[in-house]
Amino acid sequence: MTLPVIGAALCVEDLPKFRDWLIEKDRDLEIQSFVSPDMLAKGDWHGLVETARNALDGYKGRMGIHGPFWGLSLSNPDPDMRAIVTKRMMQGLDVAEALGARFMVIHSPYTTWDWHNLDLHMGARGRVIDLVHDCLSDVVKRAENMGLTLMLENIEDIDPEDRKIFARSFDSDAIRLSVDTGHAHYAHGSTGARPADVFIRSAGEMLGHVHLQDADGFADRHWAIGEGTIRWHEVFRALSQIEADPHLILELRSVEGIMPSMSWLEREGLGQ
Template identity: 25%
Template sequence: MKIFISDLVLLGQDPVSNVRVLKENGFNDIEIMMDGAFWDNSQEERFELVQELKKFEVNYTVHPPAWDINLTSETKYIRDASFQAYADAIEFAGWLGASHVVIHPGFTFAPEFDKKVAIKHAKESIIELCELANHANVKLAIENVGYNGTSILTIEEYVEFLKEVPEEAGYLIDVGHAQLNGWDIASVIRQTSSRLIALHLHDNDGQGDLHLPIGKGVIEWEVIFHELRDLNLEISYILEYGQNTSLEYLKTGQERLKNELSWKLI
């Protein structure tokens, strides 16, 4: 459908400034990341922020805090705080008119932690968040997260994860994370295609979550593009490049996507 640009590339700066910079560089579809000190604001201040962001007349998606929160933490205090962070992000997205909110189902950071229990916590929280998403008129995009043993879901479990979850939730496949976990990326796209909302697109060296530009790592992009052309999906493509990456790489990535998938973009 559209090519979004994550403002991860400008992480740590004022979100209004980030959107202004991206808009001035020709990007009209933006994913806002809610990380950093600029998000330590009250509900009233956040509503005022929405009014400023709406002035740019761009399309938005919303990524809640990616660091420090965990819906599947072994500690209930952390699970509850994480749930509230997502609830606040859904409210913010509704005010902003965003199309979806990214949801990380959680992580297990020690081998002693039971992944089955973690999956149960994640699913229960996401079902509750679906009710809030329904009221806010936004979708929840459930992302595959974690690598080096921290992911709570195998590829098979990820594909099955939303079977008992309301339709307010769909899949967001992070191609970089899938690569790090050794997933067959084209296969998981195909298997989740009926509820696929978006892709996070970035590259890596197969060892770390580097968020490199497309083509600067080891991911076999031609296989992925072939699958996407074959499926002809109405989804969003989100370039999620790392902090301080040159904006020229975003422009190059956008052009490559247009060339590879031009017949399906609007």
């Protein structure tokens, strides 16, 4: 059996250090330097894009970015605030287009509060989906035209099916699911969510992207693989059992954890 090839989330300044490692297997790459609201508002990201493109000369892997997310809710009930969220998402796509990115990660709107309260209010679940459509419909259409995929990442999500339902409601190949293993493990340990492998199985053929990070079920740790309590053999078993070819991205608090994580995964026969 061929082991899955693992990539990483990096900032532009980290690219030279990991360039050879990325190129050796054309590993998946997620650039995370373009999430700053100040940078997007001022539009002063063009030089950083050029630096990234130069650093990646010769790289032929699947590259994307983490999209804007600070303070942005896709289901904000205030129409003026939703317009700002849409604008920031479009600015993220501007960056992605300039980079030649294939995907952009965006955050799920579902909160812990939603899980406990949405079913108490008639039509509340449909209302969330309507608000997200109002916010994202033009963004999804533009992503379609670009050939880019929006990866919808779990944050506080307790039931992974909620996110899947609204992703499918767009009826578009330009929106797929992302599973962050540490977010799932936090929610599993602290709010009673399903474990990380169930999030992956729930996503199924809709899974386009995975953030690999270890945690303890208490907080969003972003530890190196093997330092926490996630059941990694079951996570990779779930990945092998679904009909999908997701981007597999180490998203760690420190890039110094990338090589130790790779050593752990290789030693356990899970990835390369």
